[in-house]
Amino acid sequence: MSLAKPKPVNWPKHYSEQLFHITEVMVTDVASPPVAARIYAYSNLAAYLIAKESGKGFENSDILGQTYLTDYNWDLPDSELSSSEFAAIYAMLKVGESIMPSGYLLKERQQEWIDIAIKGKILSKKEIQMHVAYAESVAASVMAVAKKDGYLQLSALTRYTPQKGEGFWYPTPPAYIAAIEPEWQTIRPFFIKDLEAYAPAPMALFDMTEGSPFHNQLMEVYTTTNELNDERKLIANFWDCNPFKVKFSGHMAIGVKKISPGGHWMGITGIATQKAKLSFAETSYIHALVAMTLHDAFISCWKAKYDTDRIRPETVINQKVDQRWRPLLQTPPFPEYTSGHSVISRASAVILTGYFGDNFDFIDSSETYFGLPERPFPSFLYASEEAAISRLYGGIHFRDAIENGLAQGEKIGDMIWTKVNK
Template sequence: MKFRIKQLLVCTFFIIAISCKKEAKEIVITANNYHNAVDQLTAVMVHDIFPPPVASRIFAYSNIAAYEVMCQESSEYKTLANQVTELKPVPKAGNKENINFKLAALVAYLDVGKELIFSEDRIITYRDSLYNSWENLDKDTFEASKNHGLLIAKHIKDWIATDNYKETRTMPKFTVNSEDPSRWQPTPPDYMDGIEPHWNKIRPFVIDSASQFIPEEHPKFSLEKDSDFYNELLEVYNVGKEIKKGGDGSEEIAIAQFWDCNPYVSTHKGHLMFATKKITPGAHWMGICKIVCKKDQANFEKSIYAYTKTSMAIADGFISAWDEKYRSNLIRPETLINQYVDENWTPLLQTPPFPEYTSAHSVISGAAAISLASIFGDNFSFDDDTELVYGLPVRHFSSFSQASNEAAISRLYGGIHYRTATQTGLTQGRNLGKFVVEHLDMEVNN
């Protein structure tokens, strides 16, 4: 009798255990979860006011961390190890059956992103809210997935530590040459030092070196009335005056404001000074990536692939553009126009604090467009609502190349670049983007 009771108790225990296991709901992770994580990191970068090159580094590393987790389970995508500069193979999962790789990818993304921004508490709060929701569904899967995500994140963070970023934090400030009229000078209203003068020393992701895509030289500096350079200077002045006549309804003004993407715009009114914080150019293209992924109904894996490939092209684009900026060290139109043409003239957009040539926004827009076109096709139309949060209307584009063309010309309309900087920058970025696309082997069936 006792034996039968013992058997009955054992059977009852297993039935209860199996029932409890069945009641543990599966953790479902979708592409929208990843889009939301990217948006969250972007919002923190806006809050922390990261300059465009630094922001591009944060996006690239965070996406790579998620990608490396994702492709361990995927049959469609290959690891970036031994493809991206100095990235060694990441640790493999011990028991794949216990791991939700999508969850682990999000964990890796947030953990790496958290390490690269200032306001860690904002990411931690967001992360913990996700942790609580996941843990309540399936604790065993959550713990195994989280631990694997953190393991990959540590591997990526160890790699990040060798990219020379920390070393550039202690390098000297950029020295302004006030004796040479062609050289960059700090611009109104804050006359800030040139930012990130040593960014060309940051380790690239795919390109061979910062100087691999040196653009053609800008027209030789000259203030002679018939010189090519002076004609470009007058074009900036005249275009600025002309589009302001059209008022706020001007299409050129709309284009300039839409692609401004200045993370810190300082406004001075008498004794009052306040700043407006916005997304960077790279963040705008990450926003476009989200829009396109959603329209394409891209799944979790394809979305991470698109973000990762594009963010690396953008990051290398900034390294290339910054290399040229501090090599050519060209003066901005605003400075020369105020000195030699019209002391009261102001550009439509606030001139950012670094040398003029080439236009970095043009470079990274060209690179991002090539990357996205390689995934979705160039003739992919989309409605760009990235700037709605800043009170700017949606703009429609029939292709990525059209969007990059508009981003480039916006710098001339805004009064912050000469035409050559926008056109040459766009070519520079497209050439770089093609190199990235051709040298990355990320798709299994490619």
């Protein structure tokens, strides 16, 4: 009588599930979109490092050689791992623990991951300790790099103050939250060497003269939001991804749990890896590449936002057109130009299209945890187009911020994809 063969491990599913635990903590911490992208970048980088060090399936997939880390000495300990996959995911969780204010919540998840490995016979109890020690060493090396990227210096920089005069950004209802991450352009990117090279095309200048480019766009937002059908409302809400959304009950402000824009695209990446049944090497590679692309795209976008300091539709419509008007979506607390969703969605879509192909259809279930239905897409680029236009339907962006944001993201995505495929 022959013994039954052990079931193959579904590594893409494990990877996505464990990465989502990091997302859950970000939601708890109300991590801003750029901060969330930074967390995804370093946590996925840790997993990629271990997977790559194992040598399994990494003959032609080097990311680090195209970043500023090309000559960095990681000083990884010598070790023959029985499961580099287990160690990679554990390191990812360990970086998440170290890099987030509420990261301690991941300690329980780390133990759960150990239990899964033992129960699934991925590792024996005797092997666990060595694998955990290795993963913790790699996580510490990644955190040493993270501590030098400028993030720890942000609190010492001059605080942002809204500019006086028409056309400049000002805090918006209902919570009038202060500007988020105004100095994010000082954070070090992985791939971008010159931020100016990825600046968007010029925006329409503030001009309330009837028929001016700015006024036309303003009235487009006003008219579009007043004539939304159910499908457009669904699209706007599906891509909302505003971690700062607040509801009021009497005098009490209540935060509404929302995934970040980057978190949505990390979710899409996980969905694609599972559909394609990738190996663990491929899974860790594409997650790290998308996460690091998100990081760079947010830095570029946030530089544009605070360089232009442009007013949001809600502010100018209330001042000049209709005092009672409110956008379908709650306006996020930072300047308008360019649209972050447009920039990071297109950059991510370019990377995913390069990896999985032009017409890779998928069902996006990234938002089901937050009460939204699944949504099918025929391609990543189509999804990025919908994510971008959702900001017009939501009433929070002008058209040029959307279209020029898409172009900005495409330029970043093309550069990164070209670099890693030299």
